Amino acid sequence: MKILVCISKTPDTTAKIAFTDNNTKFADAGVQFIVNPYDEWYALVRALELKEAGVASHVTLLTVGAADAEPIMRKALAIGGDDAIRVNAESSDSFYIASQIAAVATEGSYDLVLTGKETIDYNGSSIGGMVAELLNQPFVSLATKLDIAGGTASLSREIEGGEEKLETSLPLVVSCQKGMAEQRIPNMKGIMGARTKPLAVKEPVAVEALTTVVSFEMPPAKSGVKLVSADTPEELIRLLHEEAKVI
Amino acid sequence: MVLIFADQADGQIKKSTFEALSYGSKLAAQLGTTAEAVVLGAVDNASLEALGNHGVSKVHHDANAAFNQFDAQVYTKAIAALATQAGAKVIVFSSNTSGKALAPRLSANLKAGLVSGAIALPDTSNGFVVKKNVFSAKAYANVQLLTDVKIIALSPNAFGVHATGGTAAVTAVSLPADSGKIKVTAVEKVTGTVPLGEAELVVSGGRGLKGPENWGLVEDLAKAMGASTACSRPVADAHWRPHHEHVGQTGGAIAPNLYIAIGISGAIQHLAGVNRSKTIVVINKDPEAPFFKAADYGIVGDAFDVVPKLTEAVKKLKGIA
Numbered sequence: 301m302k303i304l305v306c307i308s309k310t311p312d313t314t315a316k317i318a319f320t321d322n323n324t325k326f327a328d329a330g331v332q333f334i335v336n337p338y339d340e341w342y343a344l345v346r347a348l349e350l351k352e353a354g355v356a357s358h359v360t361l362l363t364v365g366a367a368d369a370e371p372i373m374r375k376a377l378a379i380g381g382d383d384a385i386r387v388n389a390e391s392s393d394s395f396y397i398a399s400q401i402a403a404v405a406t407e408g409s410y411d412l413v414l415t416g417k418e419t420i421d422y423n424g425s426s427i428g429g430m431v432a433e434l435l436n437q438p439f440v441s442l443a444t445k446l447d448i449a450g451g452t453a454s455l456s457r458e459i460e461g462g463e464e465k466l467e468t469s470l471p472l473v474v475s476c477q478k479g480m481a482e483q484r485i486p487n488m489k490g491i492m493g494a495r496t497k498p499l500a501v502k503e504p505v506a507v508e509a510l511t512t513v514v515s516f517e518m519p520p521a522k523s524g525v526k527l528v529s530a531d532t533p534e535e536l537i538r539l540l541h542e543e544a545k546v547i
Numbered sequence: 548m549v550l551i552f553a554d555q556a557d558g559q560i561k562k563s564t565f566e567a568l569s570y571g572s573k574l575a576a577q578l579g580t581t582a583e584a585v586v587l588g589a590v591d592n593a594s595l596e597a598l599g600n601h602g603v604s605k606v607h608h609d610a611n612a613a614f615n616q617f618d619a620q621v622y623t624k625a626i627a628a629l630a631t632q633a634g635a636k637v638i639v640f641s642s643n644t645s646g647k648a649l650a651p652r653l654s655a656n657l658k659a660g661l662v663s664g665a666i667a668l669p670d671t672s673n674g675f676v677v678k679k680n681v682f683s684a685k686a687y688a689n690v691q692l693l694t695d696v697k698i699i700a701l702s703p704n705a706f707g708v709h710a711t712g713g714t715a716a717v718t719a720v721s722l723p724a725d726s727g728k729i730k731v732t733a734v735e736k737v738t739g740t741v742p743l744g745e746a747e748l749v750v751s752g753g754r755g756l757k758g759p760e761n762w763g764l765v766e767d768l769a770k771a772m773g774a775s776t777a778c779s780r781p782v783a784d785a786h787w788r789p790h791h792e793h794v795g796q797t798g799g800a801i802a803p804n805l806y807i808a809i810g811i812s813g814a815i816q817h818l819a820g821v822n823r824s825k826t827i828v829v830i831n832k833d834p835e836a837p838f839f840k841a842a843d844y845g846i847v848g849d850a851f852d853v854v855p856k857l858t859e860a861v862k863k864l865k866g867i868a
Contacts, residue, residue, distance in 0.1 A: 313796055314815050317685045337797060394661065395654060417647075420796065420819070422681055422688075424663050425642070429619065429651030438728040439619050441648035454732075459644050460561060461742030463791075464617075465733040475647075478797055479790060510660035514676055514689045525829070525839050530848025534860035536828065539844060541864055544826045546805040547748065547772060 301356045301448070301470070303347045304410040305381065306401055306427060307363045308336040308419045309372040319516045326421070326516070335376045338416025341483040342476035346446055347414055348380040349481060355448050358382050360408065364400045366390050370499065377494035378486035384499045392422065393509035398430030403505045405435060411470045412453075417442050417477040425475070432473035440468065444479030549575040550635035552626060553584040553598055553606070554645050556617075560586075560594055562745045563641035565601050569709040570701050571639040572602025574668055580636070583607065584715065585629050587622060588614035592717060599715030601708070606715045607633065611724045618727030619648035625722035627656045635696065642700040643744065650700040660692035666705040680705075683796060683819035703744060704802040705823070737791060741775050748774035749803045749824075751794060752782060753817075755810020755831060755850055759787035764854045765809060771861040777801070779811045795820035809850045813838020830854065 311317075311326070312334050318327040335344075350356040361376050361384040363369050373384045387400040405413050413435075418425040425441070432439030444463065445456035453472055456463050456479070486494075528536040540547045551571035554561045568584060575582035583605040584598050595606045607629055613621065626649065630638055638653065640646035642663055654661035662677040666687070670676045674691050680702055681688040692698075743749065750769040752762060762776075769776045776792060783793035794801050796816035806824035810831060811817060818841055821827070829842040832849050839845050846853055 311682075313683075313819065317682045319686070341797070394651065394663075395658075398651075398655065420683055423679075423683060424651075425647045426651040426654070426661060426663050429648050430655040432620070433623060433652040433655035437620075439648060439652065440729070441619065442644055457644075459617075459734070460556065460563075460744060462734060462736035464731055465735070466729050466731045468729045478793070510654065510658065510692070510694050511662065512691050512693060514674075514691050516681070517687050517689070519684070519687065522841065522843065525842040525845045527839075527845050527847065530846050530853055533846060533848075533853045533856040534863075536844055536846060537857060537860035537864055540805065540826070540828070544805070544843065546826045547861070547864070 301411045302358045302360070302408065303350065303356045303412045303414060304405055304408065305339070305344050305347045305359060305361050306413065306415040307339045307344070307361050307373065307376050308416070309333050309363065309365055309369045310336040310419050310421045313337065313420060323515045323517060333372060335372050336416050336419045338418060338477060340376060340379065342478065342480040343414035343416050344376060344379060344381065345481035345484050346476060350448060356412070360385060360410070362387070362401060362404055364389055364391070364397045373499055374494045375486070377497045378490040379484050380490065381497070383497055385502060386499060387502050387504050389504035391509060392513045393511050394424050394426035395430055395510045396507050398427050398434060399507040400504050401427065401431050402434035404502065405431065411472070413473045415473070415475045417475045428473050428475035435471070435473065437471050437473055438468045439473045440466065441475045442477050443474045444477060446474055446476070446480060548580055548633060548635050549578065549582045549637045549639060550630055550633065551582060551584045551603060551639045552646070552649065553586045554641060554643065555586060555588055555590050558588070558590050560590065560598070561641070561643065563643040563703050565708045566703065566706055567639050567641040567701050568598060568601035568603055570668070570706045572711065573709070574637060574639065575602070577668060577671065578637070581605070583633065585626060587625055595717045596714040599713040600710050602711045603715050606717045607720045608717055609720050609722045609724070611721070613724035613726065616731045617645060618729040619652050621725050621727040622649055623652040623656055624725060626653055628722050629720065630657065630696070637697045637699060640698070640700045642702050646700045650698055654698050657696055658694065659696040659698050660694040661698040661700065662690045662692060663700040664702045665699045666702050680823065683800070684823045685819070702802065702823070743775050743777055743792065743794070743799055743801055746775035746801070747804045748772050749777050749801060749805070750774045750807045750809065751777035751779065751811060752809045753779040753811030754781050761851070762788065764850065768807070768854055768858045768861065771858050771865070771867070774805070779817055808838055809854060811838060812836045813841060
């Protein structure tokens with residue numbers, strides 16, 4: 301069984317968010333980029349666990365991005381994976397990205413495509429569902445557990461106010477979140493080994509974008525905290541009731 | 548026509564649906580067209596007609612038992628068929644757990660541009676541009692949908708629920724209902740509390756509470772307010788509280804009307820999960836806690852002293868002292 305893990309390059313969770321070029325571009329100067337945490341901690345690590353358990357035979361990492369995404373792919377390969385593919389294209393349109401992933405998944409006949417539940421930059425939660433539709437495969441979103449035995453996948457997924465357990469067949473697309481696996485810190489052997497793992501570059505398939513980002517903006521600044529003395533906590537309740545009107 | 552997906556579970560319309568209906572009907576008014584809803588699976592007729600209270604004139608209902616369990620692949624085919632047949636120009640979802648599976652599938656199926664996590668009605672003065680949360684709600688993006696048919700997945704609790712009065716006309720429809728590849732084997736619901744994602748009031752605790760044995764403080768305040776409880780990542784990781792209560796970058800992202808953080812310093816990863824809350828209250832004994840910068844109200848003080856007094860004040864306010 302072959303697994304394709306989708307990896308996205310995102311700004312570090314603590315990065316300062318600002319925009320340039322008349323608010324049309326993320327200001328990436330001085331920003332440290334990381335592997336999108338949901339892709340790394342949950343999708344990638346679970347794929348590696350499935351390989352270690354003898355369920356999967358091959359784990360390929362995939363990103364859609366420019367050459368500057370390669371250091372991120374090496375970081376991901378240091379955690380694990382047999383090889384990597386970079387589709388040489390940049391887009392903010394989920395459908396464009398998903399179409400590239402679907403093309404790679406079809407060409408490589410992958411049995412399982414894993415994504416993180418969302419990226420921490422665009423927060424789209426869209427790629428997995430689009431890939432599944434393009435491949436005409438079942439999709440399990442926001443999954444917290446994934447096991448595979450005898451060609452059947454058993455999963456848990458988040459629903460409003462709880463969890464649903466379900467079974468389905470392969471091939472399959474899953475978006476992964478907390479619960480699926482635990483973060484792994486790459487060791488020196490992994491970091492050294494990642495340098496020589498194959499990283500193939502593919503040109504994109506022709507697809508029209510369905511959306512475009514016109515501009516970014518910052519939310520209105522908070523007016524500042526109103527402090528209430530610890531000696532009169534009941535004053536806070538009065539403010540919440542009469543001023544903020546939330547209770 | 549604006550078509551709103553009215554999401555149900557166990558025959559009950561989900562709370563987030565009412566917000567999607569309110570948004571969809573306002574959008575229809577803006578575009579000078581009608582708002583209609585689609586419901587898949589068994590729901591009683593009175594509940595379907597009542598969707599008219601949120602501005603839809605018509606409800607397309609397919610009661611086929613094949614829809615009683617959720618399978619995004621099966622649902623998408625049915626919604627796509629109806630949207631095409633009924634001539635929907637915009638399809639609206641709540642970006643809840645079903646919407647996050649359905650909206651992208653439908654987008655790929657219809658080749659219709661999708662904006663997910665929308666927080667406002669579109670600006671149609673120059674194209675069709677929808678504002679959405681990006682960078683974990685630290686910024687907004689204005690996304691233009693370039694296709695004729697458009698899909699909007701609304702960020703929960705971003706728009707609010709509006710009641711218009713009225714009842715909807717219910718039309719029985721027969722949509723494609725494939726036998727799906729997904730078999731639900733069990734559903735485990737956390738009972739007794741409002742699902743965190745739907746809660747309007749949330750009381751949350753962090754490491755400052757020192758141990759699980761002190762959670763009575765949080766629970767008493769939450770109970771007095773009718774709030775749900777949540778926690779920070781270190782608390783969930785230490786198994787003081789169950790993982791489903793964890794809010795933050797890697798846990799759940801929530802947007803209640805009121806978020807009260809007790810003994811939580813406010814690391815940027817925690818803020819990413821809660822900064823869409825309308826009002827944030829921080830209680831921390833450290834005046835330098837970064838959370839105060841993101842808060843609307845704060846008390847610098849010892850939670851063990853302050854929180855019981857808050858609970859008493861809430862009880863007094865509600866006349867339950």
